[in-house]
Amino acid sequence: ETGVTQTPRHLVMGMTNKKSLKCEQHLGHNAMYWYKQSAKKPLELMFVYNFKEQTENNSVPSRFSPECPNSSHLFLHLHTLQPEDSALYLCASSQGTGGSYNEQFFGPGTRLTVL
Amino acid sequence: GQNIDQPTEMTATEGAIVQINCTYQTSGFNGLFWYQQHAGEAPTFLSYNVLDGLEEKGRFSSFLSRSKGYSYLLLKELQMKDSASYLCAVMNRDDKIIFGKGTRLHILP
Numbered sequence: 001e002t003g004v005t006q007t008p009r010h011l012v013m014g015m016t017n018k019k020s021l022k023c024e025q026h027l028g029h030n031a032m033y034w035y036k037q038s039a040k041k042p043l044e045l046m047f048v049y050n051f052k053e054q055t056e057n058n059s060v061p062s063r064f065s066p067e068c069p070n071s072s073h074l075f076l077h078l079h080t081l082q083p084e085d086s087a088l089y090l091c092a093s094s095q096g097t098g099g100s101y102n103e104q105f106f107g108p109g110t111r112l113t114v115l
Numbered sequence: 116g117q118n119i120d121q122p123t124e125m126t127a128t129e130g131a132i133v134q135i136n137c138t139y140q141t142s143g144f145n146g147l148f149w150y151q152q153h154a155g156e157a158p159t160f161l162s163y164n165v166l167d168g169l170e171e172k173g174r175f176s177s178f179l180s181r182s183k184g185y186s187y188l189l190l191k192e193l194q195m196k197d198s199a200s201y202l203c204a205v206m207n208r209d210d211k212i213i214f215g216k217g218t219r220l221h222i223l224p
Contacts, residue, residue: 004157042119043158043202043214056211090157098210099146099165106157 003027004107006091012113013081021076021110023091031097032074033104034066035090043090049074050097081114088112117141119215121203126221127193135188135201135218143208149177149188150202152217158202161188190220198222 004025013019025032034046048056049068063085065077074091088111092104118140127133139147146165150158164170164179164186176189188201200217207213 040216042216043204045212045214099206100163102146102206102210102212103148103160103163104150104158104212106159108157 004091004093004105006089006107006110008110009108010111010113012115013078014115015081015083017081018077018079020078021089021091021112023074023076023107025072025074025091025093025105025107027093027095027105029093029095029105030071031094031102032068032071033092033094034064034074034076035092035106037088037090037109047076048097055097078112081112083114086112086114117205117207117213119203119205119213121201121215121218123216124219124221126223127190128223129193129195131193132189132191133193133220135190135203135220137186137188137203137215139184139186139203139205139213139215141205141207141213144181145206145208145210147177147179147186147206148204148212149186150204152200152202154199161201193222195222195224 007022031050036044046060047066067075088109090109091107095101121137149161152158162177169178174191179186202217203215
């Protein structure tokens with residue numbers, strides 16, 4: 001596979017469930033990102049990892065827990081979510097985090113619905 | 116605060132030219148990106164500007180004026196497949212990327 005892949009593509013969960021989103025990049029990039037995209041809102045950066053180290057947590061509630069075991073894989077663990085967390089969750093990667101190296105390659109996203 | 120402004124929606128005709136504007140106020144500036152996002156799909160990279168001036172790439176061009184906090188994306192010879200949202204994103208001094216809400220472009224035959 002090439003590019004950035006995400007699984008699952010769609011997820012419906014109850015507020016008491018625990019689930020995980022998975023992202024994998026096959027581009028040899030060093031930085032990976034989680035974004036949230038809600039209707040009529042701008043893309044919201046959630047987390048940034050650079051060389052497996054978290055470099056950005058954009059005031060995200062603790063019910064979202066990221067994990068980056070290596071530069072190619074990124075997870076978002078979800079627990080006790082709220083209905084307002086329903087959104088498209090996009091993963092992205094970039095060669096680096098400065099200048100043109102920050103060109104983001106996005107995965108197809110996971111459409112999350114919290115009931 | 117940090118703010119990216121772009122029009123919510125625009126409509127243009129197939130074969131015509133359209134200019135999508137973006138103004139920004141951020142804590143420092145390290146570059147500006149334009150992305151295209153078709154409905155239900157992931158954003159894809161279109162352009163990157165860090166110096167003032169016009170960058171041309173086929174039918175698409177992007178302009179930047181850092182002193183005015185202003186950029187535009189110019190699309191020429193519009194095609195139906197150009198119907199999409201266009202996202203302006205600015206990288207601040209900390210290399211953090213802030214996205215605008217996007218401009219939904221409708222192309223009429």
